[in-house]
Amino acid sequence: MxxxxxxxxxxxxxxxxxxxxxxxxxxxxxxxxxxxxxxxxxxxxxxxxxxxxxxxxxxxxxxxxxxxxxxxxxxxxxxxxxxxxxxxxxxxxxxxxxxxxxxxxxxxxxxxEPEKKTDKEEEAAIFILFEQEFGRPLSPFEIETVTLWLDEDMQPPSLIKAALREAVLMSKLNFRYIDRILREWKRKGIRSVDQARKQSKSFHENQRPTAAAVRSEQQAPARDVSIYYNWLEED
Missing domain, CATH: 1.10.10.10 (Winged helix-like DNA-binding domain superfamily/Winged helix DNA-binding domain)
Structure with a gap:
């Protein structure tokens, strides 16, 4: 019972x-x-x-x-x-x-089945790369953000990778900054790493101090900004 x-x-x-x-x-x-x-x-x-x-x-x-x-x-x-x-x-x-x-x-x-296995593998690698750079597993919200970049914004994985590198080298490793980079590139019609390479190089070169500014700072050595687009030499 x-x-x-x-x-x-x-x-x-x-x-x-x-x-x-x-x-x-x-x-x-x-x-x-x-x-x-x-x-x-x-x-x-x-x-x-x-x-x-x-x-x-x-x-x-x-x-x-x-x-x-x-x-x-x-x-x-x-x-x-x-x-x-x-x-x-x-x-x-x-x-x-x-x-x-x-x-x-x-x-x-x-x-x-996925249309192109290589594309899916490249997308999966993006998540791994983000976790390596952040040094921790991504939160569900962060995973959703990357997924939105890929699926809704149709951002190429290579371009997301480039934006991540840019954020790392600028010491601004956060999703808001990376999203701002991608939105700015999209606004300017940048859809390839080669276009991003030219845009980033132009941006950082414009940040270099002028000769007059250097003299006004008591001949302080110009900051070497070349590191900010070293990633551009990579695929």
Whole structure:
């Protein structure tokens, strides 16, 4: 009788999840580890926690917080997971959305193969490069920002890489500054590293002090700004 009561208690706390995804997740390119993270995101959201942290998710699975962050990043990159802004009264928050995943799961066709594998590999390398320069895993918001540069702004990965290098060499390593560089380049119609190379070189040369300014500063040596466009010699 006690066992029957326990079963009734368990059945009284159901977890709802689209069964079609259990049949199609392999064809959608998901593995079991990624599926478990998705399941826990759904479970958190059904409990009212719309934006579980990597720490909260890591405590539910046999993965490190970094491993969870990498999985979330991959899901965002593939547009299976989105991060949305939520406005409730006077409070603004964020929430995970799996609409991209549901759309594919319920579509008649399976998940399409990437058009160009090399392009996708180059895009994935961008996230790794950012983590190396920042010295830490990217936050979900930062991952979304890079994804927006790639998908919505259609910025070439090589140009994002160039903007990152520019920010590093200017000692202004933050996403706002990098976004400003990319927006300025877009405004000027710059769509290649070669065009960015010329623009950056011109900008930094204009920052050099004039001869009169140097004399007024008691012949102080002109600052060597060449380091600010050393990256331009790289592809």
């Amino acid at each position: 006690n066992n029957d009561l326990n079963y009734q208690r368990m059945l009284g706390n159901p977890f709802s999840f689209p069964g079609i995804l259990m049949n199609k997740y392999v064809s959608l390119g998901l593995n079991e580890t990624e599926m478990m993270v998705i399941l826990h995101i759904c479970f958190f959201q059904q409990q009212g926690i719309m934006f579980p942290t990597t720490d909260e998710l890591a405590k539910k699975v046999t993965l490190s917080e970094r491993d969870v962050a990498l999985i979330l990043r991959k899901l965002v990159q593939r547009n299976l997971l989105q991060i949305e802004d939520v406005q409730e009264e006077n409070m603004r928050s964020q929430a995970y959305s799996l609409n991209g995943l549901w759309h594919l799961a319920f579509a008649e066709t399976v998940y399409p």
